[in-house]
Amino acid sequence: MAITIMPSWGDNYQVQKQDNEQAIVSLLQEQEELFLLITSYQPKLKTSLNEQKLGGTPYWTAFDALQRVTLKDKKPLQVDHLTWPENAHFIRLFDRIVVLADNKLYANIFFTYPKGDQIDRVDLMEGGELKQQLTIDDRGFVSRVVLFEGGQPQAIHYLSQGGFVVAKENFASGVTQALLPDGQEKTYASMNALIDELTLAYLNAEQNEQLLVFDSEQNWRVMQQASVDHVAYWLPETNLPVEKAEQLQGMKNITTLSSQANGSVDTLLSPYSVPAKPVAHPRDQELIYIKLGDMAQDQQETLVEQAFFLATKVDNRTFIFESHNANLELEAKLNDMVQARSQAFHWEDGQDAVLRARFVFLMQQRPEQRDNYFKTCSAYVDLSEEPSLQALAQATAYALPVLTKGQNVYQQPVYLDQTAGQSFETALVDLLEKAKDDDFKQELNEKRANFTPEKLQAAWQHALKIENEQPAVQNH
Template identity: 25%
Template sequence: MNLHIMPDWHAYTMTLPDFNDSVQQTQLFLSQGQAVELILVDYLPKLRQILSDKAIEAAETWSVYDLLQRITIKAAKPLALSDFSWPENAQFVYMADCINVQVAGNHFATIGLEQPALTRFEKIDLWTDNARSQELLIDDRGFISRVTTFDDDEAILRRDYLTPSGDIAVQEDCTTGIVTTQQLWTTQTTFVNMAELITAALAYHLQSVPENEYLIMAQSQMATFLVNELAPKQPTILSYQAERTNEQLAKNNLLQASSMTDFSVTDTTEQYGRIMAQIDQEETLAIIPPYVATQQVKRSTGRPFSTVYWRAATITRADFEAVSSVLANHPNVFVLIETSQSHASFDTLIEIASQTVANAHGIVDSDSQMAYKTRFQFVTPQSEVQRTRYMANTRVLLDLSDRPDQFLQTKAITYGVPQINVIKTDYLIPNKNGKLLRDKSELVGTLNFYLDDEHYLEETQETTHQMVAEYSEDMIWIKWQQIFNKIKQRRI
């Protein structure tokens, strides 16, 4: 069976998508020996890096921009400065994250380096009279793929999409939206906008996709537009991921494709209820967990230090003081706080508290103060890889938000880590693999219990072992097969 997945990766032109339903689906289907084609309608000059980083190179890819730009190159190719033409007297000044090019004392160009490795060229900005005049984006297959031209105020005038040989394949007038192109697959040369051109190119590709093969689309504004415009003959499934749809739901404006789609999936029971309140089609909506759990050995067991992993969308002073009071009585416990919130005020509280912390001999000195402060580690929102590494060494997962993080909860099940939440979720069985707080006043006692008493470990391990079976690759694949079978029966 061939499965065709259309991601919503428009925000990932130069970065990698983490916690993404299309990536997780591709990984799952490939693990089950299924043939997968990624249908890409987003401009992705770093696609090879995305596929490699997520171990999904085995998926076939069809890119609308490869079709439009007449690109047949598959392999990545790094470039050197000598691969570009520079003015004869150009001087190259190497900075931490870029290379500045000076010509006759004037700023001629800035060469951006790919983050975070800084080993490949990402783009080149050309400057005229101290103003950026053009941006040249570099495809990871070794050529300039798109040229964006700016006016004197750096407003975008035009985008030119190039062939690997440097010819203009598609030109987009960014003041009128009109697109001009010459293509072999259509005689039309002018389009109202890029969306119209992409729709025509996708319609051309879908003609070659058998009508009995499934099309799984990440629900988004673009997906809704394309489904309604094209009405695909293939069975179509919309994937509603909470991260994308929460904003729509908050505005009571969920993007729907009505009768053009055969089925929809979402990721949690809570999200299922919120979507059902708007679409009212229970028979064509199902819950499929996005992340897979596999039984792993928790490396933190038996270590002299324990870590509380606190994922905090927001941190209140009351919650922070509660956690701090627990650490005051547990000198071998660290707290890792993942948050995007500013923590300056909490740094001040930590500094004040450290001034009265004594060492093992009852003496307050600079070493005892530093030791206390290092037990609080603030980190910005982490990647899948880094979260997994942290979770392997975590004693307790703490998430007091109204939407606990699914990925972390799945990893907690994987490593047998007890969870503390204030909201009921599919990933927590109260008093089995964690604690559902009825009131925040229970936080201190609950943390003390999981840090002091190891008798809970056996029950937690037994519960998570059972839950791993529920979130295993095989079980999630069965849920997908059930949807495919329902669609088949309806189409007979």
Template identity: 25%
Template sequence: MTIHILTHWPIDDAETLSFDTSINETQLLLSQGHDISLIIQAYVPKLRALLHENDSARAHYWSAFDTIQQIKLTQPQPLSLSDFSWPPYAQFTYLRDRILIDVNDEHYATAWLTSPNLSELDYIDLFVNQELNQQIMIDDRGFISRINHYNSYQVKRTDFLTPSGQIAMQITYDNNQLQDIHTAQEWENQQHFSDLDTLLNIVTRQYLAHLSSEDTVIVTQSNHNDQLIPYLSQHNIIYTLHTVPDQLPDNVQQFITHDTNVYNTLDKSTNKRLTYIPLYATQFHLSQQAKFKTIYWLNEDLSFEEQELVLVQLMALAYQHLDLTVIIESPLPAKMITDMILHVNQQVSDDDSQRQDYLNRFLVLPKQRRTQRQHFMRSAYLLLDLGQTPNEFLQVTALDDHIPQIVRQTTPYLSPDKNGKVIDNLQDVSAAVTFYLDNMDNWQFATAQSDRISDIYNTTKLGQQWQTLLNTRHNEEHDAK
């Protein structure tokens, strides 16, 4: 029996809550020895690398875009600059995350490298008269997968290509609004579509029709996936809830959620079978005392005034603790954050002689992938996450690395005053951070509590909860027959 996971990933941004859900479900079920197949309706040209870096390479997958683009290739085969033809006398300048290509003293192209290792080509921007003309997306199986065509920096046309370079699907735009989708193949006697969801629904339905009725399908909550449930009437369906819906889908008897708020709300209001299993499993790491005092601050969901209030406190602490470094991850433009840091620094101190030294101890990062966050957290001393809803992946990473947490809301991964602190007022950030900076006993107590809580949510125990759920459903299906 195969367990299929019907995912719902945004087309061009895989790492979201729905991505985390399906990836973590995959990891836990693989740990129990199950045969897992992901049903992917998003365009993910680096899928093989994505699965590998998230310990899910053993999972099978079916891709709607692979079907549309007639892709049969399965093995990674990265391309390099030498695989492309360049004009004579092209000059290449190698930077950390990109390669600049100039021709006759004019900028001709920028080749961007993949994150997080920056070791392979991701995509190439081509310029004409210093203006973006095309963006070439490279599939990790060794071919050009998509080309965006621009006019005045607006996408006018997108070509999705077969491995041989033929156009399999073409999308045209007018003023950034989708006008038409044309496919080389017919799908239910159609080649023109007004929206991508309709096409993906048709392509996915055709795939679902060939699944064995003995298989289980885990459906990730989304309006798009809800439309596919009627085509799974012969299958055992487990529906994963992220939020409380207006109405639960029909023809589904087993629901699961990884959110305690969703569980507590629905458990009292529905007669459907609902199970809670935490989403993120902890991994055992050897405990090591952090060599440097580094705070990892996830700066999301705060107003400008709230960010400045937190920065004032952290900057003051940096003046008191000369070994303190602050890493700030923010979805906002880096210049906006660095300007705020400079402004706050001038408020905190009028000493120009050492100003740059203090500014250098505040490192600003753009939104990070899961593996990048894990990399930075390994050397961190403290996690600071002051959004209204803490990032549970970072909380589990903190448990893995025995790091105290400071958040604004209790979650299953934090016990107040044990492995961290819950603060109600942002003015209390300084006191909470100082509690761990100035007293090693407090820090060591929190790391010991992290070990204890980590054991509750380890991969084996959460995997066993999944196995119990699957066994119950299997026995019920067997008895019904």
């Protein structure tokens, strides 16, 4: 029997390069049949599924049910499929096509980002103001129309694939009038309430023996009301609100899963398997790789200050910082600290350059690029609220000592205990010292065996209560 998965995709979801949810779905897809149950508005659904290699996966979506969509193939509308004034003149710009009629702006046609290979939306203009915005479904129809007055949105109309209005949402109040698939006309306090009702009706009518739900506001509302025997609920890597954690603990039909201990997790699981890699062998330099992740700018600057202090204590200690973008502020701060130290100690020419060279700032790295550094690393650090699980899996593959803020599936126990007032400097030095211990090295080396594809598959089968001829091994 297929595993039913409820993604946490927001409206108009775009596939991201690194996404734990995508990794989990890909992992399960290799071993089991999947069925997707989607609650969000996805006018580019086929594009998204194809990009995730889920193009052939069966699915049900609440909006497709509401909009009577039976089309399954990607068939984007072209400009000449839409109706235009006879005297329309089309001007192609970098990111759009401008449509003129009677030498006046009639419409802007915007294309999907970043490929620009299909129409995303059409803005219809009148008297220089936006009057209607048409959202184009990649299966070949106008899916939604937003109505404007005085440049401000007033209402949203959802259309069937045949072009009939099936729901009208008041933009200011949220009140929604709908013509339901069974022919009823009903009014709802919000569009969310309508989608919740459609999803609950579908869930309660179907048998979902294996249901994996990724946390989102819509999915959470549905799960609180659904009559489902067993739900595996994947929690995000951030701390849960206390009220939600208490509710989860009281729901006997829900088993909580996550990669990071966050207050209400029954089972820690990994989205990524760990390939066999040679154990990292540091060379002359003690190389510390730090991924800045979601740290605030002031926290990043403090971390650079602490790293600078540690670098001045040991001549062969080098720090590599990876961030989402080129971080000129951090480089400027480093230069100021180096210059101040040079002036204080009356350094000769070139000494400041030697110290500065022991700090490397990288833009976000692909896994294969990061591998080149991990091969000779001494430790990996990620003090983000949501550390990169993909990078942590890489560090585990090389048996690297790891420093994070919280307990996660790859790294136990926690080395940086901020609640106890432990500083980054103390935690890192302690970790580097511990890494010299042969027993600790062996522990790191053996940890990798817990995340082989076979053990990871068994752990997920156990968590989702999937029957298997082989005994399942829980991932620790």
